Amino acid sequence: MTVPTDRLPAWTLVAPVLALGAVVALSGRPGLSAGVMLGVALIAAVLAAVHHAEVLAVRVGEPFGAILLALAVTVIELGLIVSIMLSDRPEPTLLRDTIHAVVVLVLHGVAGLCIVVGALRHREQEFRTQGAQAYLIVLLPMVAVTLVLPNFTTSVPGPYYTTAQLAFVSTTCLMLWLAFTFVQTVRHRDHFTPTRTIESAVSRPSCGVAAGALAALLISLVAVVLLAKGVSPHIQSAAEGLGAPRALVGVIVAAIVLLPEALTALRAAREDQLQTSINLALGSGVASIGLTVPTVAAIAWWTGSPLELGVTSGSAVLLTLSFMMALITYGTGRASLLSGVVHLILLATWLFLIVVP
Numbered sequence: 138m139t140v141p142t143d144r145l146p147a148w149t150l151v152a153p154v155l156a157l158g159a160v161v162a163l164s165g166r167p168g169l170s171a172g173v174m175l176g177v178a179l180i181a182a183v184l185a186a187v188h189h190a191e192v193l194a195v196r197v198g199e200p201f202g203a204i205l206l207a208l209a210v211t212v213i214e215l216g217l218i219v220s221i222m223l224s225d226r227p228e229p230t231l232l233r234d235t236i237h238a239v240v241v242l243v244l245h246g247v248a249g250l251c252i253v254v255g256a257l258r259h260r261e262q263e264f265r266t267q268g269a270q271a272y273l274i275v276l277l278p279m280v281a282v283t284l285v286l287p288n289f290t291t292s293v294p295g296p297y298y299t300t301a302q303l304a305f306v307s308t309t310c311l312m313l314w315l316a317f318t319f320v321q322t323v324r325h326r327d328h329f330t331p332t333r334t335i336e337s338a339v340s341r342p343s344c345g346v347a348a349g350a351l352a353a354l355l356i357s358l359v360a361v362v363l364l365a366k367g368v369s370p371h372i373q374s375a376a377e378g379l380g381a382p383r384a385l386v387g388v389i390v391a392a393i394v395l396l397p398e399a400l401t402a403l404r405a406a407r408e409d410q411l412q413t414s415i416n417l418a419l420g421s422g423v424a425s426i427g428l429t430v431p432t433v434a435a436i437a438w439w440t441g442s443p444l445e446l447g448v449t450s451g452s453a454v455l456l457t458l459s460f461m462m463a464l465i466t467y468g469t470g471r472a473s474l475l476s477g478v479v480h481l482i483l484l485a486t487w488l489f490l491i492v493v494p
Contacts, residue, residue, distance in 0.1 A: 145192070145349055149185040153353065156182035156360035160367060172371030179364040180393065183213055186357035187397035192350040196342045204318065206398055206417060207424035209354065214239070214394045214425060215432055216362035221369040221386070222433070222442055228373070229445045232433050233284060233296075234387025236426055237448060237456075240280055241487050242391055243422040244459050247399045248466075249480030251406035251414040256474035262411040268321075268329040269412075269467035272419035275317045277460055279426040282306050284456065287447035296447025300438060307431035314427025329416055384491050395421060411472060451494075455487055 159178035163171045190209040197205065214235065221231055228234075255262040283306060287296045298306060321329050342350065376385050398417055405413040437444050448456070462483060466476045 145189070145346065145353060149188045149357075150353055152181040152185040153357040153360045156185075156357075156364055160360065160363045163367060172368065172375070175364060175368040175371065179361065179368050180396070182357050182360040182364060183393060184397050186213065186354055186361055187401065189350040189354035189357060191401060192342055193347060193354065196347045196350075204322065204420065204424075206401070207420040208428075209358065210394055210398050210421050211424045211428045212358050213361050213365075214390070214429055216358075216365040217369065217390045217394065218429065218433055219436055220362075220366040221373065221390075222436065223440065224366075224369055224373070228383060228386060229443045230383055231387055231390070232430070232444055233446045233448065234384045235390045236280075236387075236429065237284060237384075237452065238388045238391035239395065239425045240276070240284075240422050240456070241459060241484065242395055243418040244463050245480040245484035245487070247395065247402050247418040247421075248415065248463075249477050249484060250399070251402050251411065251418065252466075252472045252477030252480065253474060254403055255406040255409065255411050255414070256472065256477055258407060259409050261471050261473055262406070262409060263471055264412040264415055264467075265329070266468060266470045267325065269415050269419070270464070271317065271320065271325075271329075272415070272423060273460065273463055273467060275313050276419065276422050276426070279310050279313055279423070280456060280460075282309060283426055283430055283446060284448045285453050288450075288453070296445050297443065298446060303434050303438070303444065307434040310427050310430045314423060317423060317427075329412070382491060382494065388488075388491065415467070451490065455483075455490070459483060 156178040159175060163175050163178075186209055187206065190206050194205050218231055218235055221228055252262075286306075287298055290298065290302060292299045292302065372386055372389055376383070376389070398421055402414040402417040405411070405417070434444065436442070462479060466472065466480070
């Protein structure tokens with residue numbers, strides 16, 4: 138990852154401070170201008186947070202760097218979801234819509250763009266099939282028990298879980314994430330390292346730079362969480378004003394969360410490090426479900442908020458197609474332009490059907 142490691146850019150230190158100022162000055166104020174300014178401050182704080190996470194990722198190396206980035210992104214995602222859940226206009230489908238959007242965006246959007254960018258520059262890129270398929274082995278059951286199974290349980294009507302069922306599913310997702318993290322960092326760490334080493338001018342950050350990045354990361358994440366509470370009503374109002382489906386709110390949340398990590402994954406693909414891109418993309422999906430579902434479920438239980446988790450039958454069909462395509466793509470160890478284009482077309486299909494169901 139080509140990020141400065143000898144110093145922390147000034148903008149990454151100023152952005153969180155200005156973001157905290159925006160929280161104080163603009164939170165609770167109605168109007169388009171306040172919403173736009175809060176949105177800009179939120180994106181700036183997210184970019185700063187992920188930059189500092191990238192610096193720490195270079196310090197700790199792969200695959201720990203991808204895990205650190207996924208954890209930072211998950212904290213940002215939780216801030217946005219919980220702020221909307223606890224607002225005056227709670228969205229019972231927000232968790233479902235956000236997780237669904239994250240899964241599709243990482244499987245087709247981020248991965249598809251990385252494959253296309255890498256193929257245009259390097260024709261075909263190699264990656265480790267053991268590592269790529271390990272993500273899918275964990276991600277597939279997570280998606281099934283979270284987004285599909287609620288439609289078929291009978292203890293309560295509709296796409297809902299009972300409290301006991303939700304607790305069990307949350308524990309299952311957390312255990313899957315912990316098991317995967319152990320395999321990724323200890324048992325089979327070599328399955329997730331790049332297939333080839335590229336000479337890079339980027340040096341390992343010093344202890345001082347890493348400590349500064351850690352402190353700035355924590356400040357940035359605090360700013361993001363506080364900004365999420367201020368910007369969430371504006372996101373909901375914008376979606377309602379456009380007459381868009383409620384699922385679009387989840388797409389917006391997922392897009393904000395994944396934007397900076399997607400840029401990092403694209404840089405890695407340009408440098409012929411597709412394995413790193415896969416680690417970042419699919420790792421975000423695994424962490425999103427494995428950590429977000431238990432946390433949000435606990436908050437929903439504490440506040441008595443309902444969680445509608447089951448997706449529609451059409452969405453279930455597209456999810457099945459998504460995983461079939463992903464298994465084919467990541468089963469060869471080489472990625473071509475054609476597979477990247479197919480992933481992007483599937484992404485476009487999903488987005489179109491959200492707007493025109």
